[in-house]
Amino acid sequence: MLSQRIIETTVGLFMLAAIAALLMLAFKVSGLTSFFQREGYDITAEFDDIGQLKVRGPVKIGGVTIGEVTKIHLDPTTYRAIVTMHIDARVKDIPKDSSASILTAGLLGDNYIAITPMYAEDFLANGNQIQNTHSAMILEKMIGQFIFNAGHSTKDTSKNATNGEKT
Amino acid sequence: MVSTLTKMGQSGLLLLSQCGKAGLLLSSVVLRKPQFRKGFSLVLQQIYAEGVLSLLIIMVSGLFIGMVVALQGYHTLVKFGASQQLGPLVALSVLRELGPVVTALLFAGRACSALTAEIGLMKATEQLSSMEMMAVDPIHRVIAPRLWGGFISMPLLTIIFNAVAIYGAFLVGVKWLGLDAGAFWSNMQSSVDFNEDVLKGIYKSVVFGLVMTWIALYQGFYAVPTSAGISNATTRTVVYASLAVLGLDFILTTMMIGGW
Numbered sequence: 133m134l135s136q137r138i139i140e141t142t143v144g145l146f147m148l149a150a151i152a153a154l155l156m157l158a159f160k161v162s163g164l165t166s167f168f169q170r171e172g173y174d175i176t177a178e179f180d181d182i183g184q185l186k187v188r189g190p191v192k193i194g195g196v197t198i199g200e201v202t203k204i205h206l207d208p209t210t211y212r213a214i215v216t217m218h219i220d221a222r223v224k225d226i227p228k229d230s231s232a233s234i235l236t237a238g239l240l241g242d243n244y245i246a247i248t249p250m251y252a253e254d255f256l257a258n259g260n261q262i263q264n265t266h267s268a269m270i271l272e273k274m275i276g277q278f279i280f281n282a283g284h285s286t287k288d289t290s291k292n293a294t295n296g297e298k299t
Numbered sequence: 300m301v302s303t304l305t306k307m308g309q310s311g312l313l314l315l316s317q318c319g320k321a322g323l324l325l326s327s328v329v330l331r332k333p334q335f336r337k338g339f340s341l342v343l344q345q346i347y348a349e350g351v352l353s354l355l356i357i358m359v360s361g362l363f364i365g366m367v368v369a370l371q372g373y374h375t376l377v378k379f380g381a382s383q384q385l386g387p388l389v390a391l392s393v394l395r396e397l398g399p400v401v402t403a404l405l406f407a408g409r410a411c412s413a414l415t416a417e418i419g420l421m422k423a424t425e426q427l428s429s430m431e432m433m434a435v436d437p438i439h440r441v442i443a444p445r446l447w448g449g450f451i452s453m454p455l456l457t458i459i460f461n462a463v464a465i466y467g468a469f470l471v472g473v474k475w476l477g478l479d480a481g482a483f484w485s486n487m488q489s490s491v492d493f494n495e496d497v498l499k500g501i502y503k504s505v506v507f508g509l510v511m512t513w514i515a516l517y518q519g520f521y522a523v524p525t526s527a528g529i530s531n532a533t534t535r536t537v538v539y540a541s542l543a544v545l546g547l548d549f550i551l552t553t554m555m556i557g558g559w
Binding site (some may be wrong): 134136139140142143145146147149150152153154155156158160161162163242 | 340343344346347350351390394454455456457458459462463467484485487489491492493496499533534
């Protein structure tokens, strides 16, 4: 039998190894970073329809990730979705009249918010709201609209054709 | 006809009394006043015997299982042009299922069988009854530290298994098959949730640890004190513990997915 001191030390090492492994699982594997929120500021934006946007979805300017979505909730009076975003502190100067749109990464990928900078002289600060927004493109709606339009236009042309024949 | 009925009744009653004895054993360990100062060093010794000494087999199997899952997954995913999703595939299957279950099965073979044999031999050589003669309760002195030792060791071993398996998958996927390391980790991070995947796997392993050590201790404590009896008890420990793990895994998974 080993002495009690050696047993205590090895058990301590075992526990440390397990804690290190848990930290690796937390930060490297599951990307748990919300406990230590990075330095930055919050801005909000109102959308008619956010599609499949989720909390922790990326916020990008020109394809570069500059922050993440921290909260999504519904305005109870206007029934629009209010999205709160956390922007990194290193991106300070986003013009106030910039527009936010919800785009999809690839054809079937996740949604993200793309901010398009404009030319105003003053910049967004903590708690400000982006006024100019574009909702998510929803594939089903677009297909529905396309079919509706297609049906309309063929009717129109057929009407025109018949009119043409009459005149 | 009547004799078969009596035999069935007898075996039923025997099963019932065994369940009762096992329940009493567990309750006498769990429901007693904890003695932290006296019990601490005993529990530490058991964590050493059950946890630290199992570490090598757990880490080696974790490494190889992670590597094999990555290799198999890669060759299937590459057919769909989705080899970038190898990270999530390995991480989710290891964290949710393979980690807790394989660790538990190895633990049953490595630690639980040793527990049963040790306690069975203590009983056969009348160490337990001599303890009672000295007014030392064998349940508090022998059984309780072993139960807590297994209860604490299992989740720690599972966490280490998970980490090593994912590292093995990283070795095969990135270092050998040449996937992009950034895509491997970032796809993994975007689809693995800490509460949903990592913690639920660890909850499973806590339950497995308690149930397996309980089975092992019961089988040892009530073993027939002969050499044949101890060998039977050890075999039963491994069989029952493995079956209990697989059955409980199904039940726990349904509970977790069903959102109970």
